[in-house]
Amino acid sequence: MELIDRYIYAVIKRIPQKQRADIEKEIRTLIEDMLYASCGENIPSSADYENVLKELGNPAELAAKYNDKKNYLIGPEYYDTYLTILKIVLPCVIFGSVVVAFLEILANTPETFGSAFGDVVGAICSGAFQGFTWVTVIFALNERFLNIKALDAKKNWSVSDLPEIPKKEAIIKPVDPILGIVFSALFSIFFIFENHLIGIYNFSESKLISIIPLFSPEGIRRVIPWVVVIFIMLLMKEGIKLFTGRWNITVCAVAIITNIISLILSVLILKNNTIWNQSFLSELEAAGIGVSIQNINTAEIWNGVTKGLVYIIVFGYIIDSVVFLYRGIRYAR
Amino acid sequence: MNDIEEIVRSYISELRRGTLILCVLSRLDEPKYGYSLVQELEEKGIPIDAGTLYPLLRRLEKQNLLSSIWELTDSRPRRYYFLSDTGKAVYSRLCAEWHSMVSSMNKMIS
Numbered sequence: 001m002e003l004i005d006r007y008i009y010a011v012i013k014r015i016p017q018k019q020r021a022d023i024e025k026e027i028r029t030l031i032e033d034m035l036y037a038s039c040g041e042n043i044p045s046s047a048d049y050e051n052v053l054k055e056l057g058n059p060a061e062l063a064a065k066y067n068d069k070k071n072y073l074i075g076p077e078y079y080d081t082y083l084t085i086l087k088i089v090l091p092c093v094i095f096g097s098v099v100v101a102f103l104e105i106l107a108n109t110p111e112t113f114g115s116a117f118g119d120v121v122g123a124i125c126s127g128a129f130q131g132f133t134w135v136t137v138i139f140a141l142n143e144r145f146l147n148i149k150a151l152d153a154k155k156n157w158s159v160s161d162l163p164e165i166p167k168k169e170a171i172i173k174p175v176d177p178i179l180g181i182v183f184s185a186l187f188s189i190f191f192i193f194e195n196h197l198i199g200i201y202n203f204s205e206s207k208l209i210s211i212i213p214l215f216s217p218e219g220i221r222r223v224i225p226w227v228v229v230i231f232i233m234l235l236m237k238e239g240i241k242l243f244t245g246r247w248n249i250t251v252c253a254v255a256i257i258t259n260i261i262s263l264i265l266s267v268l269i270l271k272n273n274t275i276w277n278q279s280f281l282s283e284l285e286a287a288g289i290g291v292s293i294q295n296i297n298t299a300e301i302w303n304g305v306t307k308g309l310v311y312i313i314v315f316g317y318i319i320d321s322v323v324f325l326y327r328g329i330r331y332a333r
Numbered sequence: 334m335n336d337i338e339e340i341v342r343s344y345i346s347e348l349r350r351g352t353l354i355l356c357v358l359s360r361l362d363e364p365k366y367g368y369s370l371v372q373e374l375e376e377k378g379i380p381i382d383a384g385t386l387y388p389l390l391r392r393l394e395k396q397n398l399l400s401s402i403w404e405l406t407d408s409r410p411r412r413y414y415f416l417s418d419t420g421k422a423v424y425s426r427l428c429a430e431w432h433s434m435v436s437s438m439n440k441m442i443s
Contacts, residue, residue, distance in 0.1 A: 023391075025403075026367070029411050030383055033368035057384050065388040 003046070004031055007053050014063035023066060031056070074139045082139045088242075089131045092182045096189055097127030103190075103197050166246035170331035174245075177238035184238075188231040195220050199277075202287050212283045219275035226265050233258040233265075252328025256321045263317040270310050353381065355431060357389065358424040361399060364413035366406075390414050398423055 008027055012020045034052045035044045056062060074082050101123035105116050190197075199213040220227075237258045244251050269275060277283070281302055356379050360370055367390060371383050393399045398420035401412050416424060 025410070026387060026412055029366075029409060030368055030387060032409060033366075033411075034383065037368070037372070055383075057382065062384045062388075065384060066391065068392060 003049050003053065004028070007031075007056070007059055010059035011063045011066075014060060015066055019066070027062075072143075073136070074143055078139055078143060082135070085139075086132065086135055088178050088181060089135050090128060091178070092185050093127040093131035094124055095182055096186045097123040099186060100189065100194060103194055163246075167331065170246045170248070172241050172245055172247060172251075174242055177242040180238040180241075181235060184231060184234045188227055192220065192224055192227060199280075200284065200287075210287065212280060212287060213277050214280060215275055216277045219272070223269045223272065223275060226269055230262045230265050233262045247327045247331040249328050252324045255324040256328075259317050259321045259324070263314065266313050266317075267310055270306065270313065276306060349379075353379075353385075353389065354393070355424075355427050356381075357386070357393065358398065358416065358420060358427065361414055361416045361420070364402070364404075364415040366411035366413050370414075393420070 008024055008031075011027060012024050015023055031052055034055065035048060038044070038052065039048055098120060101120045105119060195215045196213045196217060197211060198215060199211045201208060202210045202212060237255045240251055240254050356374060357370070360373060365373070367387050368383060370390075371381060371386055374381050374386075390399065390401075394401055394414065397417055399414045400417045400420075401414045403410050403412050405411075
């Protein structure tokens with residue numbers, strides 16, 4: 001009977017290849033038994049067939065009962081972590097894409113307001129979509145193949161694992177690390193991809209004529225791996241703040257160590273002459289912006305500026321680390 | 334009113350689901366094929382869909398509680414399931430648990 005074949009096919013196609021033949025045989029005998037129970041020795045009519053199949057129910061449901069495999073993308077064990085990560089990633093990428101889109105608009109001056117608006121909306125959509133897709137794909141892969149244990153899922157839980165209730169001042173609000181991640185992600189993306197927009201903006205009658213870039217794109221391309229390492233350091237620092245949720249020795253130690261590594265890398269990057277736009281001064285002069293005061297060695301000023309930047313960064317890192325040290329000691333428990 | 338009906342129905346099906354394995358194991362000390370088991374349970378007042386029982390039998394076999402063989406009866410091949418040694422051990426443990434649960438429950442709700 002064709003109807004039976006169609007029913008069985010509808011079940012079987014939802015079942016893993018290996019079990020198909022066996023389950024098909026089983027369902028076929030089941031249907032025959034059911035027909036026999038309702039008609040006995042009589043030849044079943046097509047209404048009998050239909051009744052039996054109706055009794056067996058929706059083939060998709062039957063197949064689902066046979067499949068004890070996971071029929072979800074991200075299981076309950078990881079769902080909370082997944083949502084947390086999404087809540088961090090989505091604002092980051094959306095905000096990031098908007099900023100980049102705005103800067104592109106600023107640099108290229110689109111024809112109409114409409115096209116500019118379209119660019120921004122497009123950037124938001126594609127940013128959000130990318131972020132969502134990648135996070136979901138990574139979690140789904142983990143669910144299926146890796147099964148890395150969720151962060152707080154310890155097998156042998158004991159009472160001593162219970163965290164102390166932190167003092168109010170020792171609590172790290174999630175906003176703080178999330179903002180940290182957002183801005184450093186933005187900065188890294190900006191520095192790597194849009195560094196031509198960092199520079200002196202040459203306006204004439206309130207119209208942008210040109211941008212004299214501070215950096216050399218080729219030079220920066222060579223230091224990208226190190227920028228990425230600095231970003232990862234920052235992710236670790238903010239990440240541990242986010243997941244620990246309070247100041248303690250471990251958080252502060254990680255923060256200080258990552259700070260030291262980032263500081264060393266930043267100084268090495270900035271000290272590397274090739275990242276700077278070597279013709280910055282001459283371009284500036286050509287644009288007629290450079291206040292060409294005689295008897296002043298412009299190259300020396302330039303040197304001073306770049307050196308100054310290094311000092312500012314060193315200073316910033318030291319302040320940051322001292323603050324961490326203070327908090328680590330103060331909220332040690 | 335409908336809400337209450339709905340809630341009651343869903344809890345009853347939950348209660349049934351918990352006892353289903355015990356029902357199935359209790360019937361399989363001798364080999365039986367799936368549909369004969371459906372009919373037997375129905376006679377004894379435990380109606381169960383074939384579409385639920387068949388996958389359940391497979392799962393129990395996968396857990397080594399049941400064994401199965403294909404056999405020809407009435408010129409039709411059928412898969413006969415029966416308790417394995419593990420199945421017997423599990424069944425007697427579950428029975429003991431069931432009896433103590435029933436007596437505690439009776440004390441509580443009667």
